[in-house]
Every structure is written in structure tokens, then in C-alpha cells.
Amino acid sequence: MNAPVTTNNLDAFWMPFTANRQFKKNPRMFVGADRMHYTTSDGRQVLDGTAGLWCVNAGHNRPRIVEAIQKQAAELDYAPAFQMGHHKAFELASKLVQLTPPGLDHVMYTNSGSESVETALKTAIAYHRVKGDGSRFRLIGRERGYHGVNFGGISVGGIVPNRKMFGTLLTGVDHMRHTHDLARNAFTREVPEHGVELADDLERIVALHDASTIAAVIVEPVAGSTGVLLPPKGYLQKLRSICDKHGILLIFDEVITGFGRLGTPFAPDYFGVVPDIMITAKGLTNGVIPMGAVFVTNEIHDAFMNGPEHMIEFFHGYTYSGNPMACATALATLETYREEGLLTRGAELSSYWEDALHSLKGLPHVIDVRNIGLIGAIELEPIAGEPTKRAFAAFLDAYEKGLLIRTTGDIIALSPPLIIEKQEIDFIVDKLRDVLTSLN
Ligand code: PXG
Numbered sequence: 244m245n246a247p248v249t250t251n252n253l254d255a256f257w258m259p260f261t262a263n264r265q266f267k268k269n270p271r272m273f274v275g276a277d278r279m280h281y282t283t284s285d286g287r288q289v290l291d292g293t294a295g296l297w298c299v300n301a302g303h304n305r306p307r308i309v310e311a312i313q314k315q316a317a318e319l320d321y322a323p324a325f326q327m328g329h330h331k332a333f334e335l336a337s338k339l340v341q342l343t344p345p346g347l348d349h350v351m352y353t354n355s356g357s358e359s360v361e362t363a364l365k366t367a368i369a370y371h372r373v374k375g376d377g378s379r380f381r382l383i384g385r386e387r388g389y390h391g392v393n394f395g396g397i398s399v400g401g402i403v404p405n406r407k408m409f410g411t412l413l414t415g416v417d418h419m420r421h422t423h424d425l426a427r428n429a430f431t432r433e434v435p436e437h438g439v440e441l442a443d444d445l446e447r448i449v450a451l452h453d454a455s456t457i458a459a460v461i462v463e464p465v466a467g468s469t470g471v472l473l474p475p476k477g478y479l480q481k482l483r484s485i486c487d488k489h490g491i492l493l494i495f496d497e498v499i500t501g502f503g504r505l506g507t508p509f510a511p512d513y514f515g516v517v518p519d520i521m522i523t524a525k526g527l528t529n530g531v532i533p534m535g536a537v538f539v540t541n542e543i544h545d546a547f548m549n550g551p552e553h554m555i556e557f558f559h560g561y562t563y564s565g566n567p568m569a570c571a572t573a574l575a576t577l578e579t580y581r582e583e584g585l586l587t588r589g590a591e592l593s594s595y596w597e598d599a600l601h602s603l604k605g606l607p608h609v610i611d612v613r614n615i616g617l618i619g620a621i622e623l624e625p626i627a628g629e630p631t632k633r634a635f636a637a638f639l640d641a642y643e644k645g646l647l648i649r650t651t652g653d654i655i656a657l658s659p660p661l662i663i664e665k666q667e668i669d670f671i672v673d674k675l676r677d678v679l680t681s682l683n
């Protein structure tokens with residue numbers, strides 16, 4: 244007989260990217276959230292040091308968003324995504340392309356970062372083919388890259404445990420080296436000095452496979468999930484110029500960096516390098532309703548607008564692409580960002596944030612502190628033979644002390660909602676100091 248389904252029965256739900264057995268012995272449950280804080284099931288307040296999973300950029304329970312969802316549900320709950328439209332999908336697209344860098348003026352909707360990645364990779368390969376260049380099929384990613392969990396994304400990605408269980412993956416993929424170099428760049432503030440030459444890996448890969456076989460290069464402008472790896476000075480510029488030289492599309496995966504996380508609306512506004520395809524999700528809807536968006540240049544879009552007009556131009560899309568509930572949520576999110584200046588608020592706070600984080604230098608086990616915009620990372624020396632254990636202990640202790648952080652490997656990652664105030668930055672750093680001081 245099946246066990247009764249109650250909230251006390253934790254067995255049925257196989258949780259994602261979670262130590263299930265550890266969690267179920269001692270569950271950590273949230274029952275509410277408002278602005279910067281969660282309420283736990285035992286009635287405590289926990290400061291959200293990670294904006295959920297890098298997505299709740301405007302903080303929790305924002306009135307415009309709540310109201311928009313309630314209204315939309317009663318007005319138009321669903322509209323078919325294929326061969327039919329609804330106004331908010333077009334309104335949102337028009338508003339989004341005003342925010343994105345000039346030239347990235349067309350957008351396709353998805354439901355997650357992972358789907359945005361698949362959409363971008365497929366678009367890149369198909370673009371070359373519609374231009375009559377079907378021999379360009381290879382995709383180049385980077386070691387330690389995270390591009391979601393679907394087959395295309397893990398193929399171009401470079402996080403070993405996310406890949407090694409899943410067979411042959413996509414063929415025709417190659418990887419550049421990652422840019423993390425503690426020997427030369429430890430305790431750098433914002434962009435590190437050393438490592439621009441790592442972009443030359445792309446030239447080597449081109450020399451090996453020949454440019455005529457390569458469709459696209461995909462990178463996170465700042466690698467998030469793997470533990471916050473920053474691009475060295477000049478690195479992204481160099482990737483851009485190598486791509487231009489060889490007719491290769493450059494894809495930025497901005498699932499984390501998009502929507503204000505770097506103190507600018509998107510990474511091109513920070514680095515001055517514009518990709519051909521830009522992948523987003525997370526902050527697009529403040530994490531509240533699942534949605535992603537993939538931006539492409541006019542040139543890419545226009546290349547598909549050929550053939551008989553009654554024909555579908557691109558055989559791709561999802562049941563929920565541009566779902567009315569998601570579009571209403573995204574519109575309310577953009578309005579909240581605009582009213583409160585949140586897409587550039589990170590820039591105002593970043594030097595305070597930087598100084599606060601770097602004050603942790605010198606504490607036990609801390610081998611690096613790095614930051615950019617409202618992202619921070621503290622890298623810990625792993626316990627010999629037991630990687631991840633030290634950081635996980637820090638995560639559990641911080642949670643008990645009222646602070647939610649993320650850990651990946653032995654790196655603590657921080658990415659608070661962009662509405663954070665200075666005293667809340669102080670709270671984060673004070674708690675971390677307590678945690679790190681008492682860590683084994
Ligand atoms: N690309 C990038 C660059 C991401 O960071 C995805 C794609 C996939 O998005 P979805 O919506 O399919 O999860 C991501 C997601 C963490 C963490 O703590 C990071 C992500 C997701 C969950 C946790 O680092 N990144």
C-alpha cells in the first residue's frame with residue numbers, strides 16, 4: 244500500500260541537485276518569503292544571500308508581480324504557442340529588445356535556462372545551414388562551463404559530474420580551457436589581470452578542426468555555477484575577434500549575468516563585447532514563473548525569413564513558449580526593475596560589497612575572495628581527501644545562523660537580491676565571519 248501523502252512524507256519527491264538522504268533526515272523548509280528574507284518552517288527569518296538560485300533579483304513578494312499574476316490568471320490563462328498569439332508576448336518582446344544591446348533585436352521564448360541553451364545551439368547550427376553553410380556544425384564550449392542539464396548543454400558544458408554519467412553526449416564538441424588561475428589572480432577585485440592568452444585556445448581549436456566546421460562558441464561571460472570564475476582583462480574581446488575572423492557565432496550564456504547581476508543590464512554593457520546570441524532566464528521573471536528568452540541578431544533572424552510565406556521558418560518551440568502567465572510576470576518584473584533602478588543598482592553597491600567581502604581575507608581556509616557586480620565568491624581550501632565537505636558544513640552552519648548561501652565544490656557563492664541594503668551586506672559578511680572562524 245502507498246504511504247499517505249502528507250508534508251511529513253518526504254520520500255516521493257526525488258529532489259534536484261540535492262543530497263536527498265541528508266536533506267530528508269534533517270529537512271530545511273521554507274514557508275514564506277518577503278523582500279530579502281525567507282521564513283522557515285520553524286519560524287525563523289533567513290536572509291536570502293543567493294536571490295533564490297540567482298534569480299529573485301527584485302527580492303520576494305513584489306506587489307506588481309503578485310498582482311500581475313493574479314490578474315492574468317483570470318483574464319487569459321493559456322494561449323497556444325504555435326500559429327496563435329496574444330498581446331503580452333509581443334509587448335514583452337518589444338520591451339526586452341529595447342533593453343538588450345543594439346542589434347540583438349529578436350527574441351525566442353523558453354521556460355528555463357537549459358531550454359534557452361538548447362534553443363541557442365540549435366539556432367546557431369541551423370543559421371549556418373539556411374545560409375548554405377551546412378558544414379558548420381561544431382560547437383565549442385569551455386571547461387567548467389555550466390549551460391544547464393539537457394544534452395546539448397552538458398555537451399558544451401564542462402562540469403565533470405554533470406557529464407560523466409550520460410554516455411557519448413553530442414558529437415562534434417570541443418572545449419577551451421577555463422580561466423581560473425589562483426596562482427596569479429587570487430584576491431582580485433572584479434576582473435583579473437592575467438589570462439587573456441587563454442582565449443588563444445580558440446585559435447588552436449580552429450586550427451585543429453578548421454573554421455569551416457565550427458558553428459558557434461558558447462561561454463558564460465562570468466561563469467557562475469562552477470563557483471564564479473571571472474574573465475581576465477581582454478579575454479572576451481579576444482574571443483569576439485577570433486570569432487569574427489573565422490565566421491563563428493559567439494553565444495553568451497547570460498542566465499546568471501543577465502538582468503542586473505553585474506551592475507549593468509547585461510554583460511555586453513559591462514564588458515563592451517556583444518555576442519550574436521544571448522541566452523537568458525532566471526531574472527527575466529524574477530524567478531517567480533519559469534521563463535527564458537534567447538536573443539539573436541537581425542542577421543540571424545532574417546536569414547530564416549525565406550521561402551513560401553505559409554511555411555514554418557524554424558522547426559523549434561515549446562508548448563509554453565511565451566505563456567501568458569510568464570509574459571505577464573516578466574512585464575511586471577521589468578516594470579519593478581525600471582521603477583527601482585535595479586538593473587544598475589549593483590554598480591552603486593559594488594564597491595561596498597567588494598570591500599565587505601574582501602574583509603574576510605585572512606580567515607581560516609580562505610584561499611580566495613572574488614567579486615563582480617553583486618556577485619561574490621569565497622574559495623576554501625578543501626579538506627584533504629574530502630572535497631566539498633568543508634563548504635557544505637559552512638552552508639549548513641550559515642543556514643542555522645540565518646543566512647542562505649550557495650556552495651559548489653569548496654566555493655561559497657553569493658548573489659543577493661539587487662534590492663539589498665548596506666546593513667544587509669554587513670549582516671552577510673558578519674555571519675560569514677562567524678561561520679568561517681568556527682569551521683573545521
Ligand atoms: N546557463 C547558465 C549559465 C546557468 O547558470 C543554466 C544555463 C540553466 O538554467 P535552468 O533554468 O535550466 O536551471 C544556468 C542555471 C548555482 C545554480 O547554484 C546555478 C544554476 C541553476 C541552479 C543553481 O550555481 N544555473
Ligand code: PLP
Nearest residue numbers: 324354358559560561562563564
Ligand atoms: N513529449 C510529448 C509526448 C509531447 O506531446 C510534447 C509536446 O507536445 C513534448 C514532449 C514536449 O513538451 P514541451 O512542448 O512542453 O516541451
